[in-house]
Amino acid sequence: MRLAPSIPNHSPPISETNKPEKVCIEVHKLSLQLSGKPILHDVSFTIPSLGITSLIGPSGAGKSSLLRCLNRLYDDWKGNISMNNTPIKKWHGGADVLRQFVGLIAQKPSVFPVSIAENVTFGLPRQQRQQNQDELIQSCLKQAALWNEVKDRLHTPANTLSLGQQQRLCLARALALKPAILLLDEPTSSLDPLSKELIECSITKLAISMPIICVTHDLDQAARLQGQVVFMCDGKVIETGESHAFFTQPKRIETREFLRWSVCECAED
Numbered sequence: 167m168r169l170a171p172s173i174p175n176h177s178p179p180i181s182e183t184n185k186p187e188k189v190c191i192e193v194h195k196l197s198l199q200l201s202g203k204p205i206l207h208d209v210s211f212t213i214p215s216l217g218i219t220s221l222i223g224p225s226g227a228g229k230s231s232l233l234r235c236l237n238r239l240y241d242d243w244k245g246n247i248s249m250n251n252t253p254i255k256k257w258h259g260g261a262d263v264l265r266q267f268v269g270l271i272a273q274k275p276s277v278f279p280v281s282i283a284e285n286v287t288f289g290l291p292r293q294q295r296q297q298n299q300d301e302l303i304q305s306c307l308k309q310a311a312l313w314n315e316v317k318d319r320l321h322t323p324a325n326t327l328s329l330g331q332q333q334r335l336c337l338a339r340a341l342a343l344k345p346a347i348l349l350l351d352e353p354t355s356s357l358d359p360l361s362k363e364l365i366e367c368s369i370t371k372l373a374i375s376m377p378i379i380c381v382t383h384d385l386d387q388a389a390r391l392q393g394q395v396v397f398m399c400d401g402k403v404i405e406t407g408e409s410h411a412f413f414t415q416p417k418r419i420e421t422r423e424f425l426r427w428s429v430c431e432c433a434e435d
């Protein structure tokens with residue numbers, strides 16, 4: 167039997183009403199079909215301008231698809247997504263510019279076959295890559311909690327790093343573009359405990375100054391990250407809440423079942 171995750175007792179509530187004071191992302195009645203199959207149905211929620219939102223739910227719930235809508239990798243959806251009150255379909259400069267504003271880190275780290283340092287600057291325009299970027303490289307690697315492990319071998323191939331280090335390198339590469347929002351798709355799945363802890367620590371620090379949405383299948387991690395939780399199943403949002411209240415007093419029976427058994431039966435209704 168799966169027990170609800172242990173809650174850190176210092177967990178601060180965001181607000182009593184679960185309505186963030188300053189909304190950064192607003193998703194309203196988002197629906198998505200892929201290959202004619204409905205994937206997301208009428209998804210609505212808001213993300214505050216600071217802090218972590220954990221996106222949880224069973225496999226196939228539509229979590230990764232939702233992240234792809236948020237940075238317009240999937241663009242053929244209905245409804246509205248606004249960031250800082252601007253609908254992302256009307257983003258000045260289009261989807262490419264939006265993707266610099268909204269960094270997405272995929273579940274599987276994909277480092278490029280170049281050095282560690284070059285991986286960090288890989289997404290920068292060519293002109294900037296040719297300039298001295300030592301400070302930027304150092305600062306991004308520090309923010310991604312990787313600097314100490316690689317500072318003496320910045321010019322060695324990135325594929326010599328462990329999986330956990332590669333995931334942190336992907337985080338550093340995303341940070342080099344100075345995104346205003348970070349979307350992380352299961353950033354610590356299949357990582358060793360130390361890398362997991364380092365990534366959690368790093369995103370907790372980053373969330374002091376930016377909003378982060380983190381898809382995770384690890385309920386203990388969602389509780390540790392605190393902030394807000396959005397629970398999805400079968401392409402729908404079932405419940406949202408401030409982390410402490412969500413885990414200790416879930417409102418919906420589907421949520422209670424999911425927290426206890428890691429399953430949700432709404433897909434079978």
Ligand SMILES: Nc1ncnc2c1ncn2[C@@H]1O[C@H](COP(=O)(O)OP(=O)(O)O)[C@@H](O)[C@H]1O
Binds near residue numbers: 201223226228231
């Ligand atoms: N390109 C696609 N075409 C058709 N169905 C897809 C495609 N990508 C994902 N799906 C389906 O969409 C559903 C949600 O997938 P996904 O967003 O990856 O869920 P999660 O990340 O919650 O596991 C799944 O049923 C999956 O099979």
Ligand SMILES: [Mg+2]
Binds near residue numbers: 229351
């Ligand atoms: Mg997924």
